[in-house]
Amino acid sequence: DLDWDSPEDPDNPRNWPLWQRILHSAIPALWSFGLNVGISSLVAAIPILQRQFDLSRSVALLPVTLYTLGFSIGPCIASPLSELYGRRWIYWTNLPLLIIFNAIAAASNNFVVLVVFRLLAGVGGSGILGVAAGSLTDIWDTRDAARVGVSYILAPFLGPALGPLIGAYVLEQYNNDWRWSIWVILCILAPVALTLPFMKETSKTRILYLRHKRCGHGLVDMTATSRIQTIQKGLLRPLHMAVFEPLSFLLGLYTAYSFAMIFSFFGSYAYIFKTIYHFNSKQIGLCYIPLVVGFLLAVVTFGAFDAVKYQKVLRNHGKVVPEDRLYAAIWGSPLVPIGLFWWAWAPHASVHWIVPALAGLLVGWGTLLAFLTNMTYIVDVYGSANSASAVAANGLLRFVLGAAFPQFIIQLYHSSIGIYWAGSIFAFLSLALVPVPWYFFYRGRYLRQSSHY
Known part of the structure; x- marks a missing residue:
């Protein structure tokens, strides 16, 4: 196997100058933020x-x-x-696709064209979500990668939460021209487009392969058949893990449901604050701020549990098991159902609007805390060989549910059960998922032993 010449090998991304490592970490973070703002700015x-x-x-x-x-x-x-061609080519191809398809969607005067090219923009521009975490681990050691990765991990949550606010203010600035709720994505991504040509390859395998090839060493290239087989295997593995791997499926369902509830707020916030409190789009967008505060509290809480519990076990015993990562999720598991019950029953014309808005703080806190914990748990369980596929499987479930929920929220709130019981349905479902981190804490070892991976 190819390896670095020495720990000080200058081609090793971990030995790059600090400014280069910061640049290569900022690109995926800002890209992911702009990509996710595009979900809800419209x-x-x-x-x-x-x-x-x-x-x-x-x-x-x-x-x-x-x-x-x-x-x-x-x-x-x-x-x-990315396993075949490295991470840089994913960045270099995905950003043009994201920009071009969004630009066509924004310039269209036909709704079908808008829908088709928004789908293509989502597919073509989201490949970064499958390689960015790997880029960060290429550049930083394990201790620093967790801290540097916070901005990237926050992006899928901050983007959708701030998107309605950004979209509302942009629409007012540009005379309610809906196209600007898409153009704003490209404005956010402009710094990424300017710096992307200077991006270097970070994948160890790809760097060493290209270096040995330049030096004229005899390396055997993969055949076309083996390349196709590798791609097919990589495409099917996340789907298999999402459906047939019990550990991956249960964790994915747990995080996906809480994540989908944030997406459901796109409908329920607009309906509740417009119907009961007569808010306009800008005022509704401001109501997402407690959600953002909850995300920030989740980061602080996760860091505290990591320092107090996980690192303490590591220092005292010299080793840890993946289940030691779950303390934060256990502590935060009741937050989402409490927040959802709060959100379900707080909105009344006689109750100040800030009371239901503050429910988002608990939902955001609990959701991101579960996400951070589960991601670190997945990486510990599946290791470097399969963690990327496990994370992709988790993302598959999250975004499928996230895409589906806004479609039926308004119909449910309009139904005969009323807004209070409509909201309570989701709270009860969330309550049923509270034992999940406890289950993994006590039974995770047995699930790992029966894993296909």
């Missing part, structure tokens, strides 16, 4: 699309739904390709 423009194209709300939401659905496909394609 939400504020849904009423405009309804009027312009004479659509129902469910149909008008398709550019949001299919863009999100594309996030479950893109990483599954990018991950096996």
Whole structure:
């Protein structure tokens, strides 16, 4: 096997100058943020699309739904390709696809064209979600990668939470032209586009392969058949793990449901704050701020548990098991159902709007805390060989549910059960998932032993 010449090998990304490592860490973080802002920035423009194209709300939401659905496909394609051609080519190909397809969608005067190219933008631009975590571990050692990766991990949550606010203010600035709720994505991604040509390869395997090839060493290239087989195997592995691997499936379902509840807020926030409190789009966007505060509290809480529990066990015993990662999720597991029950029953005309808005703080806190814990648990369980596929499997479930939930939220709130019991349905389902981290804490060892991977 090829390896670095020495620990000080200058081609090793961990030995690059600090500014290069920061640049290569900032690119995926900002890219992921802009990509995820694009999920919800168009939400504020849904009423405009309804009027312009004479659509129902469910149909008008398709550019949001299919863009999100594309996030479950893109990483599954990018991950096996990155194993063959390195991570840099994923960055270099995905950003042009994201920009071009979003630009065509924004410039269109046809709703079908808008929907199709938003789907293509989601698929073509989301490959970064399958390779960025690997890029960070290429560049930083294990201790620093967790800290540096916080900005990247926050992006899939901050983006959708801030998107409605960004979209509402952009629409007001540009005379309710819905196209600007898409153009704003490209504005956010502009710094990425400017710095991307200077990006270098970070994959150890690819760097060493190209270096030995340049030096004229005899390396055997993969045949076309073996390349196809590698891609097929890489494409199918996340799907297999998401459906047939019990550990991956249960963790994916647990994080996907909480994640989908944040996406459901795109519908329920708009309906509740407009119907009961008569808010406009800008005011509704501001109501997402407690959600963002909850995300920040989750990062602090996760760091505290990591320092107090995980690192303490490591120091005292010299080794840890993956289940030692789950303390934060166990502590935070009740937060999401409490927040959802709060959100379900707090909205009344006689109750100040800040009371239901603050429910988002607990939902955001519990959701991101579960996500951070489960991601570190997955990486510890599956190791470097299969963790990328396990993370992709988790993302597949998250974005499929995230795409589906906004489609039926308004119909449920409009139904005969009313807004309070409609919200309670989701809270009860979340309550049923509270024991999941406890189950993994006590039974995870046996699930790992029966794993296919």
